Amino acid sequence: MAAFDLPRPAFMDSEELRMFEDAVDRFLDDHASPAETARWREEGAVDRETWRAAGRAGLLGLCVPEAYGGPGVDFRYDAVLMERQGLKNALGFALSLHNAVVAPYLVDYASEEQKARWLPGVVSGETILAVAMSEPAAGSDLQGMRTIARRDGDHYVLNGQKTFISNGLHGTLIVVAAKTDPGAGAKGISLFAVETDKVDGFARGRLLDKLGQEGRDTAEIFFNDMRVPAENLLGGTEGRGFAMLMEKLPQERLVIAWQAIGMIEAALTVTLDYVRDRKIFGKTLFDIQNTQFKLAECKTQATVAKTFLYHCTDMLLQNKLDAATASMAKLFVTEAQAKIVDECLQLFGGYGYMLEYPIAEMYKDARAYRIYGGASEIMKLLIARSL
DSSP: OOOOOOOOOOOOOOOHHHHHHHHHHHHHHHOOOOOHHHHHHHHOOOHHHHHHHHHTTTOOOOOOOOOGTTTOOOHHHHHHHHHHHHHOOOOOHHHHHIIIIHHHHHHHHOOHHHHHHHHHHHHHHHSEEEEEOOOBBBSSSSGGGEEEEEEETTEEEEEEEEEEEETTOOSEEEEEEEEGGGGGGGGGGEEEEEEESSOEEEEEEEOOOOSSSSSEEEEEEEEEEEEEEEGGBTTSSTHHHHHHHHHHHHHHHHHHHHHHHHHHHHHHHHHHHHEEEEEEEEGGGGGGGHHHHHHHHHHHHHHHHHHHHHHHHHHTTTTTOHHHHHHHHHHHHHHHHHHHHHHHHHHHHHGGGSTTTTTHHHHHHGGGGGTTTHHHOOOOOHHHOOO
16 A cells, blocks of 8 residues: 555646755755754754755745746745655744745735845745744734734834744745724735845744744734834735735645645555554455554545645636635645544554654644644535535
C-alpha cells in the first residue's frame, strides 16, 4: 500500500513544475533539516538569514511579476512548495503566508510606485510580509474590528492592536486592516501597508505561546498614534479594504488546505514505515487487519481530499473559485487532516505521544488548521449560504 499514489492532473504536471519541486527539495534538505526545524521551534521563529536564503533560491514572491524581480508564476508553484514543505515537516517556515496570502495584495492592489518600492524586497527576502486582521475581540467577524485610522494631512494615524499575527516578530511590511469610517460598517474598512522600520508608534508584543507550530513566529502588535504615510493606503481610495479581503480569502483558504494535505501525506508516510517495522505478537503491526483497515480509511479520506483540492486549484487558476467552494476545501481537508493524523498517532502507541517522533509534532501542529483562516464553523456558515 502506497501512502499516496494519486496521479497528478495534467494541469499540475509539467517539466517546469517538476524542476521547481526538485529545487524546493534541495532547499529544504539544506535549510530545514530536523535539527534546524527543532531550532525554529525552540527559538519561536525562523531566522532572517533563512528567509534571505529562500530568496536566493527563488522561493519567495512567486506571484511577483518579472518587472519587479519575481518569477511571475501562478498558484501551482505555491501548491508544490506547500506540499513539499508538508512532506519535509517544514511548514513552520511561513513561506506560503508571505507568498500566496500577503504578496497578492501588493501585486493586485498596490500602485506602480508602491510595487516598485516593495516587491523587489519581497522576492529577495529582505522584506518579510504579514497581514494583520484579527484582534482580541474580532476574529472571523472583521466588521467588529476596533483599530481606527484617522486622516491627518499627509498621514493616517492608527490606534489599536492586532493579535495572532503570523510573521509578527520579523514582519517588516504588514498589511493592516483598519476602520477609516467607523460608522460605515464593511465599507469603512481600509488596508494600509505598514513599513515597520519607518513608522513611529508601532510596537510588537510578546511571542505567543502556542499549542503547536512553535517555529512560526506569532505575536501581538500595537499601534499607538502610529503615523502611516497616506501613500501607503492600498487600492488608492478609502473603504475598499473589506472587498479586497473578501476577494483574497478564497485563495488563503486554499493555501491552508494545501498545507494540510502536505501534512497528511507526511503522516501517512511515517506511519506506514513504522507499522511495517514494528513487531507485535510475532508479526508486524501492519499485518494486523485492524491496522490495514485504519490505514485504508485514512488513504481513502486523503485521496478524496486531494482530488477535490486539485479541482479547486484548477478553478482558482481559471478565476472561477467562489467563496463557498473554497470554504468546502478548507473544511473538508483540515477535518480530514485532524482525523488522519490522530489515527496515525494511535498506531504509534506510546511512541506517538513522544515529541521526538514527528507524528507527535504533527498532531500539535494540525490543531490550528481548523481555526485560523476561518474556523470550521465559519466555513459551514459560508457553505450554508450557498444552499
